Amino acid sequence: MCGIVGYIGKRDATPILLEGLHRLEYRGYDSAGIAVVRDGALRTAKCKGRVRDLEQVVPPRFRGSPGIAHTRWATHGEPSDRNAHPHLDTAERIAVIHNGIIENAAALRRRLEGEGVAFRSETDTEVLAHLIAAMPGESLLERVRAALRLVTGTWGLAVLDRDRPESIVVARNGSPVVLGIGDKEMFVASDPSALVRHTKSVVHLDDGEIAEVRADGFASSTLDGGPTEKVRHTVTWTDESFDKGSFTHHMRKEIDEQPDAVRATLSGRLEPRFQTSHLGGIEMTARELLDIRRVKVLGCGSAYIAGLLGAQLIEQLARLPASAEPASEFRYRNPVIEPDTLYIAVSQSGETFDTLAAVQEVKRKGGRVLGIVNVVGSTIARECGRGIYIHAGPEVAVVSTKTFTCTATAFALLALHLGRIRDLSTAQGARLIAGLKALPEQIGAVLAQEADIAGLASQLARAEHAYFVGRASGYPVAMEGALKLKEVSYLHAEAYPASELKHGPLALIAPETPTIVVLPRDDLFPKNISTIEEIRARKGPVFVVTHEGDLPVPVDGVMRVAKSEPELDPILLGLPLQLLAYHVALARGCDIDKPRNLAKSVTVE
Numbered sequence: 239m240c241g242i243v244g245y246i247g248k249r250d251a252t253p254i255l256l257e258g259l260h261r262l263e264y265r266g267y268d269s270a271g272i273a274v275v276r277d278g279a280l281r282t283a284k285c286k287g288r289v290r291d292l293e294q295v296v297p298p299r300f301r302g303s304p305g306i307a308h309t310r311w312a313t314h315g316e317p318s319d320r321n322a323h324p325h326l327d328t329a330e331r332i333a334v335i336h337n338g339i340i341e342n343a344a345a346l347r348r349r350l351e352g353e354g355v356a357f358r359s360e361t362d363t364e365v366l367a368h369l370i371a372a373m374p375g376e377s378l379l380e381r382v383r384a385a386l387r388l389v390t391g392t393w394g395l396a397v398l399d400r401d402r403p404e405s406i407v408v409a410r411n412g413s414p415v416v417l418g419i420g421d422k423e424m425f426v427a428s429d430p431s432a433l434v435r436h437t438k439s440v441v442h443l444d445d446g447e448i449a450e451v452r453a454d455g456f457a458s459s460t461l462d463g464g465p466t467e468k469v470r471h472t473v474t475w476t477d478e479s480f481d482k483g484s485f486t487h488h489m490r491k492e493i494d495e496q497p498d499a500v501r502a503t504l505s506g507r508l509e510p511r512f513q514t515s516h517l518g519g520i521e522m523t524a525r526e527l528l529d530i531r532r533v534k535v536l537g538c539g540s541a542y543i544a545g546l547l548g549a550q551l552i553e554q555l556a557r558l559p560a561s562a563e564p565a566s567e568f569r570y571r572n573p574v575i576e577p578d579t580l581y582i583a584v585s586q587s588g589e590t591f592d593t594l595a596a597v598q599e600v601k602r603k604g605g606r607v608l609g610i611v612n613v614v615g616s617t618i619a620r621e622c623g624r625g626i627y628i629h630a631g632p633e634v635a636v637v638s639t640k641t642f643t644c645t646a647t648a649f650a651l652l653a654l655h656l657g658r659i660r661d662l663s664t665a666q667g668a669r670l671i672a673g674l675k676a677l678p679e680q681i682g683a684v685l686a687q688e689a690d691i692a693g694l695a696s697q698l699a700r701a702e703h704a705y706f707v708g709r710a711s712g713y714p715v716a717m718e719g720a721l722k723l724k725e726v727s728y729l730h731a732e733a734y735p736a737s738e739l740k741h742g743p744l745a746l747i748a749p750e751t752p753t754i755v756v757l758p759r760d761d762l763f764p765k766n767i768s769t770i771e772e773i774r775a776r777k778g779p780v781f782v783v784t785h786e787g788d789l790p791v792p793v794d795g796v797m798r799v800a801k802s803e804p805e806l807d808p809i810l811l812g813l814p815l816q817l818l819a820y821h822v823a824l825a826r827g828c829d830i831d832k833p834r835n836l837a838k839s840v841t842v843e
């Protein structure tokens with residue numbers, strides 16, 4: 239949510255910052271801006287719109303160092319030129335870019351206005367620029383520190399001082415800040431994707447930390463001034479892995495990457511010798527795992543839905559009561575934390591604020607939590623301290639596809655592990671291992687049916703509303719299908735448990751409202767056929783995602799996947815729905831990689 243990038247060193251900051259903003263644009267894209275110091279003056283350019291719009295308004299010979307730049311996802315104040323970051327103080331000495339929300343911004347604004355400050359924007363961030371300028375202190379570091387002591391809220395912050403161009407000051411509280419270490423130059427960003435072109439050596443700031451970044455290094459401390467020890471991490475993702483390659487959209491590329499991504503999730507983790515999985519990162523002994531009585535999965539959006547699938551897998555294979563809950567709800571309801579419950583936090587980015595807050599709530603109350611995360615070294619991964627990295631590679635499209643599939647696969651590995659410690663037999667373990675091994679090729683076969691799915695999408699694209707229904711493990715598949723469709727194509731889509739249809743939503747079934755039914759060939763197949771009959775009786779068009787074999791009822795469209803083991807079927811059944819959403823969005827002319835109002839990685843409350 240919002241992207242921050244900064245540079246200090248001998249080179250001209252402008253091209254480095256603009257290129258970094260392109261990498262970060264998936265984090266927010268309603269406005270963008272840049273500030274550099276040159277010849278004792280701050281030079282700034284900013285505008286509503288995308289980074290390409292900013293490039294049009296950056297004047298020729300806009301050069302300098304140090305510099306900071308920002309791509310915005312609006313919280314306070316509509317997207318506009320004047321609300322775009324950086325924000326400056328009245329004397330145009332201090333420039334601030336900020337991710338997060340200043341909760342006492344209104345009170346601070348009133349106070350500053352009382353002191354004669356005239357505000358130029360509606361943002362909470364501008365408060366910080368004036369506040370820092372008003373603080374006493376010899377150095378920029380002291381001023382920022384003093385200002386932050388007056389502020390409540392969340393921040394990932396980078397600050398420039400026209401009169402002190404030897405450093406950039408950055409601070410973190412609830413919104414990520416990472417430092418990139420170069421050769422006599424330093425980089426600052428809200429995530430490493432903006433840095434990997436220049437350096438692989440990074441340091442993550444922790445909440446409550448502030449750092450003075452100079453060309454030759456950095457010094458970090460707490461807001462009270464106590465020095466902090468930092469550990470360097472090496473980023474393994476390459477710059478090229480963030481490119482679209484020959485694809486027109488990141489979403490399509492990431493759908494296509496799923497066979498390899500799932501191979502990476504499984505790599506080195508299958509133990510055919512003992513018909514189980516090997517998950518070193520969970521750092522719990524068999525004895526500790528045996529003591530678990532319950533599992534609770536926490537995540538937001540697609541991560542929560544993958545958690546619903548995961549909870550079902552754990553319940554089926556390990557016979558442990560398991561459930562999933564949106565992390566955003568969990569953290570606010572004063573949850574009971576049980577010592578014999580294993581809490582699992584799911585997050586692609588590892589930065590989602592609500593999921594992080596839920597992890598902190600569990601830990602604060604003495605609970606055990608492990609993470610299922612994609613981004614190595616991310617905040618949630620570090621906060622959990624143990625878990626499973628899904629190794630899906632960078633996901634740049636705002637909507638999740640490959641990370642959903644890989645998270646579900648990671649849950650299958652965990653469920654197998656927990657199951658084999660309990661009552662799951664060696665024969666059952668061997669069956670699941672064979673099923674998991676077959677997944678990458680089966681995924682490839684589903685994706686090969688793209689042309690047929692695109693045909694169905696052109697029919698669906700004309701609708702205004704759609705229902706997705708499924709039973710048992712088909713229900714999370716339906717939920718994810720509906721979420722993908724609505725966020726990427728803006729077609730209003732709702733998911734319902736199939737059995738609930740007649741308890742209300744059936745009232746809305748009509749010839750112009752299609753229903754997509756998740757129809758695996760399992761014990762519930764006849765029940766799902768009855769649901770289809772009920773829809774057809776109201777003249778509702780029906781599309782199904784199902785396995786091979788004849789259907790006992792006529793339907794308006796069929797998407798097929800290979801049969802896996804019953805527990806793993808949902809992983810494959812979800813894939814055609816990703817392609818369906820993509821092609822509906824394409825047919826409707828939507829901005830697929832950057833859906834309106836959304837941003838990857840929601841680092842605000």
Ligand code: F6R
Nearest residue numbers: 539540541585586587590637638
């Ligand atoms: C949906 C989507 C979002 C994310 C959610 C959690 O396509 O991408 O719903 O799943 O914002 O994000 P992470 O997994 O980064 O915590």
